[in-house]
Amino acid sequence: MTDATVERARLAYVPAQPTAAEQHAGIIPMPLRTVHFVMPAGVDDPAAPSGGNAYDRRLCLDLPGFGWQVTRHIAAAGGWPRPDRAARETLARTLRELPDDATVLLDGLVACGVPEIVTPQAERLRLAVLVHLPLGDETGLDPRAAADLDSRERAVLRAVPAVVATSDWAVRRLVSHHGLAPDRVHVAPPGADIAPLAPGTDGVSRLLCVAAVTPRKGQHRLVEALAAVRDLPWTCECVGGLVHDPAYVAQLRELIARHGLTDRLRLTGPRSGAGLDAAYAAADLMVLTSYAETYGMAVTEALARGIPVLATDVGGVPEAVGRAPDGGVPGILVPPEDPGALAAELRGWFGEPDVRRRLKAAARARRAALDGWAATARSLAAVLGRLPETPGRAA
Template sequence: RLVSHHGLDPGRVHVAAPGADIAPLAPGTDGVSRLVCVAAVTPRKGQHRLVEALAAVSDLPWSCVCVGGLGHDPEYVEQLRALVARHGLEDRLVLAGPRAGAELDATYATADLMVLTSYAETYGMAVTEALARGIPVLATDVGGLPEAVGRAPDGGVPGILVPPEDPAALAAELRGWFGEADVRRRLKSAARGRRAALNGWASTAQSLAGVLHRLPGEPGGKA
């Protein structure tokens, strides 16, 4: 896509995919009801679409924590809080702010399903971070998210992709997640298979080093 979009010479374009170091398998909660969204709270990440979808399935026993910075677009954050209140979801959907390190690990450990409603993503590292813990993904079909979701070695897909402008489609897939045990088993199995096949950051660094090593030297012997 980069080659065609920018008119680049394919022979001079190299890819070092972001890594995802395998983490302990997430035990989750009850295997179905804990949803986690990891993304800065901005219009581009589309959390308002997530709220709309969750409001449409408020009869289901979900809880959701949204992890991500709240300072990028304070006006959007306030609009989002108002939307959550309008639908009466304050006790079920939490804007937790940024988390890192052990605190973020603990959040992922409680997750049964990762949800991401972005309008654009260059790759989607939060997706691979979830898959590195064996957590299935429900995300929008944009940018690099299909690549990040990927496939398990046996061909299984560890996630579900929906259009970014369709909260109804997201809600329908959430109903399927809650209502169809076979769907959950299939997604969880594929997520664990994808986890085992992920390349870590050491592989990314090795790929990048290989590209740099092949660069032609400048006059005087300097690379």
């Protein structure tokens, strides 16, 4: 979800009011319960947008419609999931100061790296952890660092009564990898706001990638694939933050220049509002070359505009692509380690009009069937409502 989508939703949001029938019957809605939502620093930073940040912000808007008032707590900046001492102390103090038996939703980026801070609080707080990406699945980690983060995350997720993941694939991954009880891991997939159909350009040649420029998003594989089809009349715009991994960004720019693609493949940085809407409106095909995705919100953002998708077959991406009501598939999935397959599918996209027509028809049909964010908030609200009393309170 884009920052523009979040802002539009914020401006349009109206708190739920009793219906005429409820007023006539004298029924007054129950007061909102409170959930304390602990999110990472930078969740509101427009220079570093991410699907996880947008998801968190959208929940804050939509949960009140399902009975939960959100109190936001922003964790101190400190390199989560490996915070410095000051950030650790701030998080510990935030949790200590919450009242006994309070309902608390923690973003996994903040919670899962510090079990020594989080797990003791499970004795007195009703904790749920929202996992956007398992910590050890981040691309490029040193194996020992990944194993340490993996162990820390396992300790946290085993200690809390509820874990929320963003796809069925992610639920299965967390249950099997961390040995969690299946009834404690719940799914709340991201929603999508239907947007105007993208007119595109000539219907084929404008490619768009919306993703932070990081090793996990694999833009270097996109560059290699595009270099292999340089004879085709494509242009490509990569929209996404450039501050997460400056070294990778520099390597990517050098790779683009080495292949002589500077005039055709642009890293435009993050966009929001009208600028991002314009990028989508001009796109004929969405491309995503990630190594790991628990869902793939950029996929459904494209489909919400009727744009077909070419993506790597990883994690929850097949769920995001989904199927149209008639069974049509609005995208093409390729193996994650095969730039050649990506290049071959690009040749097919350019060379086979019937393929393009089929994909575009399926994308438009899938667009009409996408779940909205109300479904996400409803699922999350149900999880919060079922959190058990803490051991101290139950006694």
